[in-house]
Amino acid sequence: MDLNRLVQKCSTVSHMKQLQAHLTTNGRFKSPFCPVRSKLIEFYALFPLPHQAHSLFLQIDTPSTNDFNAILRGLASSYQPAAAISWFHRMLCGSHKIDALTCSFVLKACARVLARPQTLQVHSQVVRSGFAADALLGTTLLDVYAKVGDLGSARKLFDEMPVRDIASWNALIAGLAQGNFASEALELFKRMREEGLFRPNEVTVLGALSACSHLGALKEGEKIHQYIRDEKLDMNVIVCNAVIDMYAKCGFVDKAFVVFDSVKCKKSLVSWNTMIMAFAMHGDGSKALELFEQMGQADVKPDEVSYLAALCACNHAGLVDDGMRLFNSMAGNGVNPNKKHYGSVVDLLGRAGRLQEAYDIVKSMPMVPDVVLWQTLLGPCHIYGNVEIAEIASRKLVEMGSNNCGDFVLLSNVYAAHERWKDVGRVRDIMKNRDVRKVPGFSYVEVDGAINKFFTGDKSHEKWREIYDKLDEIRFKIKEFGYVAGTNYVLHDIGEEEKENALCYHSEKLAVAFSLISTSEGTSIQVFKNLRICGDCHFVIKLISKIYNREIIVRDRVRFHKFDEGSCSCKDYW
DNA sequence: TTAGGGTTAG
Numbered sequence: 001m002d003l004n005r006l007v008q009k010c011s012t013v014s015h016m017k018q019l020q021a022h023l024t025t026n027g028r029f030k031s032p033f034c035p036v037r038s039k040l041i042e043f044y045a046l047f048p049l050p051h052q053a054h055s056l057f058l059q060i061d062t063p064s065t066n067d068f069n070a071i072l073r074g075l076a077s078s079y080q081p082a083a084a085i086s087w088f089h090r091m092l093c094g095s096h097k098i099d100a101l102t103c104s105f106v107l108k109a110c111a112r113v114l115a116r117p118q119t120l121q122v123h124s125q126v127v128r129s130g131f132a133a134d135a136l137l138g139t140t141l142l143d144v145y146a147k148v149g150d151l152g153s154a155r156k157l158f159d160e161m162p163v164r165d166i167a168s169w170n171a172l173i174a175g176l177a178q179g180n181f182a183s184e185a186l187e188l189f190k191r192m193r194e195e196g197l198f199r200p201n202e203v204t205v206l207g208a209l210s211a212c213s214h215l216g217a218l219k220e221g222e223k224i225h226q227y228i229r230d231e232k233l234d235m236n237v238i239v240c241n242a243v244i245d246m247y248a249k250c251g252f253v254d255k256a257f258v259v260f261d262s263v264k265c266k267k268s269l270v271s272w273n274t275m276i277m278a279f280a281m282h283g284d285g286s287k288a289l290e291l292f293e294q295m296g297q298a299d300v301k302p303d304e305v306s307y308l309a310a311l312c313a314c315n316h317a318g319l320v321d322d323g324m325r326l327f328n329s330m331a332g333n334g335v336n337p338n339k340k341h342y343g344s345v346v347d348l349l350g351r352a353g354r355l356q357e358a359y360d361i362v363k364s365m366p367m368v369p370d371v372v373l374w375q376t377l378l379g380p381c382h383i384y385g386n387v388e389i390a391e392i393a394s395r396k397l398v399e400m401g402s403n404n405c406g407d408f409v410l411l412s413n414v415y416a417a418h419e420r421w422k423d424v425g426r427v428r429d430i431m432k433n434r435d436v437r438k439v440p441g442f443s444y445v446e447v448d449g450a451i452n453k454f455f456t457g458d459k460s461h462e463k464w465r466e467i468y469d470k471l472d473e474i475r476f477k478i479k480e481f482g483y484v485a486g487t488n489y490v491l492h493d494i495g496e497e498e499k500e501n502a503l504c505y506h507s508e509k510l511a512v513a514f515s516l517i518s519t520s521e522g523t524s525i526q527v528f529k530n531l532r533i534c535g536d537c538h539f540v541i542k543l544i545s546k547i548y549n550r551e552i553i554v555r556d557r558v559r560f561h562k563f564d565e566g567s568c569s570c571k572d573y574w
Numbered sequence: 575t576t577a578g579g580g581t582t583a584g
Contacts, residue, residue: 035576036575
């Protein structure tokens with residue numbers, strides 16, 4: 001058997017060592033061009049044996065570009081992609097010849113470590129080396145720019161590409177969809193179809209569907225689903241999974257389940273996970289757990305995401321005992337809990353008021369708790385008035401340099417509930433000194449195909465006067481139902497009445513009021529919010545659903561709330 | 575011998 005075929009069959013270190021010995025004894029190792037040697041280097045670089053790769057490399061008198069490419073390619077896919085970037089610099093400093101593949105491999109490493117400055121450096125090197133017209137490399141660059149969050153450069157590159165093919169389109173559509181430019185992604189998808197040069201393929205529709213999921217754009221999503229059926233792209237399980245996710249994130253968990261239940265291809269683990277997560281997001285804990293059980297019968301082994309989805313379902317449905325049982329069964333089923341699983345049970349216990357148990361879990365976990373975990377623990381402290389644990393969690397958050405407004409608000413609320421006004425003042429001083437920032441909350445709603453977006457207290461909408469009049473009417477009506485503004489959801493140094501005003505004009509209330517005046521009686525209203533819905537809005541929207549006899553669905557950052565006849569699908573547990 | 579675009583996640 002010749003060596004090239006032999007090397008393909010080598011899969012263990014000892015095989016590789018034998019091959020290396022063979023190359024050395026017959027003298028081929030030292031030859032200037034030796035593909036098998038490159039393969040060996042790549043093998044050592046990819047597996048956790050970079051030292052072997054390095055020492056092997058030192059034995060080569062004049063390493064070829066191929067040898068360098070091999071080590072870059074291996075390292076870029078290894079557990080330490082940053083090392084590929086160092087090797088690239090070593091090549092440049094040593095005046096070794098680079099080719100387009102070298103750049104491609106180092107760019108992959110840049111994407112994995114999200115290194116924007118390095119991406120820019122490689123880009124200028126690509127131009128200097130005369131590879132700018134290479135279509136494949138161009139798409140790689142575009143993709144990496146998008147992945148490191150520089151959508152402007154990705155877009156510019158796309159616009160200026162001398163040759164574009166379907167992968168270039170796909171890379172930008174997917175990049176925009178994942179980089180918070182979902183409407184731009186859908187526009188590009190439409191442009192692609194209008195121009196008609198390329199027929200959208202599986203990868204294209206995945207990007208477009210992901211954009212619909214982000215936006216909650218059901219109508220676009222349905223059109224894409226139809227296209228998928230027409231073009232028979234639904235034989236691809238990844239596409240089916242994205243369709244399931246799209247329906248779920250657009251608020252139609254039933255449609256998601258129909259797709260899940262009738263897929264023509266073989267379901268994958270991700271199909272199950274997506275569907276479990278869909279039920280979880282919609283607060284249907286029992287269906288999520290039922291599906292989780294069915295996985296075993298279908299001979300699909302749950303992985304860490306499955307457990308996370310099931311735990312998340314328990315959280316949203318308040319199934320504390322089920323959740324704890326699930327969590328405690330993980331290790332026995334061969335899945336070690338990670339930080340997210342710990343976060344999930346801390347959340348579960350915390351919201352059930354079992355704060356001491358939640359804190360004990362935090363103390364016992366084998367990994368270092370991160371900011372999100374302390375926030376999870378801090379969250380329910382104000383509901384249950386636990387000053388002691390709130391202080392511990394807040395101290396950790398301050399130590400870790402959190403500048404999140406919410407963290408300070410929560411601690412301040414705990415102090416306020418105990419009338420510890422000096423401490424309240426102290427927290428506010430810290431906020432002032434620290435330049436604590438609040439992510440602006442916004443909500444949007446689609447009416448007659450147009451997206452209407454609202455910020456808190458927004459008066460930029462053309463119908464703002466009618467919207468505010470409607471809110472006055474709502475405020476008047478709900479008071480008859482015993483509504484008292486939950487002013488502890490606001491943190492400003494203002495009086496009670498002003499606090500009530502600040503609450504009254506939260507973006508989700510503006511969106512609901514606008515929908516009430518813009519849609520016919522009895523139709524369902526669907527609102528999307530970028531943050532979590534606030535407790536006061538939750539209470540008010542429940543009353544609106546009763547008084548105005550409307551079904552109102554609100555998708556917040558993590559889940560759906562379906563308000564109907566004065567109650568919410570989350571059963572006030574969220 | 576080595577290139578580009580892809581689904582689930584508190």
